[in-house]
Amino acid sequence: MGLRITKFLAGVLFILVGLWMSAGHFLSAEAREPVQVAAGLLVLLTGIYFLLRKVEAFDLFRIGVGAVLGSVAVHLAGGGVLGILALKAGAGAVVDAESGGAVGSVIMIASALLVLGIYYYALWADSNVKRILGNIFAVPELLGKIVFTLTLLAIYRIGFHVPLLAVNQDALRQLAENQQKGGIFGQAMEYFSMFTGGSLRQSTLFGLGIMPYISASIIFTLLGNVVPALEKLQKEGPAGRKKIQEYTRYATVALCLVQAVFWMRYMMTASLPGGEGLIYPEYAGSYLVFVAGVVGLTAGTLFLMWLGEQIDEYGIGNGISLLIMAGIVVRLPGAIQELVMRANPSLTSTGSGIGLEKIVFLAFSFVFVIAGAILITQGQRRIPIQQAKQTRGRRTYGGQR
Secondary structure (H helix, E strand, O other): OHHHHHHHHHHHHHHHHHHHHHOHHHHOOOOOOHHHHHHHHHHHHHHHHHHHOOOOHHHHHHHHHHHHHHHHHHHHHHHHHHHHHHHHHOOHHHHHHHHOHHHHHHHHHHHHHHHHHHHHHHHOOOOHHHHHHHHHHHOHHHHHHHHHHHHHHHHHHHHHHOEOOOEOHHHHHHHHHHHHHHOOHHHHHHHHHHHHOOOOOOOEOOOOOOHHHHHHHHHHHHHOOOOHHHHHHHOOOHHHHHHHHHHHHHHHHHHHHHHHHHHHHHHHHOEOOOOOEOEOHHHOOOHHHHHHHHHHHHHHHHHHHHHHHHHHHHOOOOHHHHHHHHHHHOOHHHHHHHHHHOEOOOOOOOOOOEOHHHHHHHHHHHHHHHHHHHHHHOOOOOOOOOOOOEEEOOEEEOOOO
């Protein structure tokens, strides 16, 4: 019954998304590119297939992933092909400014082929990845934990689209972009968002991220070595650790209030060079808006703390680490797109684009960091053990390494 409901919901979702991507070209005034229409048709046909055919859980997963990655590949390949055709037609200047020129188009086509190749190897070819995923879908309990974890991570990402009361998001985004170009404020907000799972650039409900909880945990870990009462609690086992966890939550609330007060104070006083404030004029100076912002930011962080604890108890992996990872991974498509847009094949170029040597260095660094992390995680050091000899009757045991 659970699989049938999941299949039905997935089919309806794919159909709605496919209609929005493809039929919106004819039903709305917004023009859709042919590439987007083709990607929408692919998603739409996948949804219809889910509703009409009987599929197993693993097949449902890999077909759904195939539809998503296939639409991404269509976007990349179609954009690259259209860029090359535009270059041949004589619109080189416009294409160079928008898509990175010929190199950007080739990189987009190569990226599309790479996405399809990885998808085929992982989910259709006779590979270890396919066998591992097949084993996961064969165990209902494990599959349930994975679905639960992914659901909470999806809720975490939805929270980034819930803005604070009376905050002008466009003005805040413009201020951050201006500061990033000419100062360290925008860069500081970008790094804060990356390493805390928050997003002060948009000033949403989860703007502070999970950093207050991490800071409180570090504080109590350090105090456990210098405060006798906390050290005693640590030695009491699970009961003592539960008490310290309770104190950590209280400290998280205090840190959230302090950070939220400073942030809302900045929001109420900052403005753009033209004089436009970050708070809408009709709410400027409102005490209610200030209190609502502080309460909203604090509640958002506490909700993230609760999500992390639920993942720890009922899901897979460390909840806090997964929340931070989700905040980092969601920025990868934008980083890749920026790399493609700014790619410059010239080795002697003095422009602002990213040259070929930088691209090679970034690719090497990416592979090196991932390989190094895997090597350290799976590293082993074999320690020889000399066992003492034991004599029992006429036989001697041990003495082997």
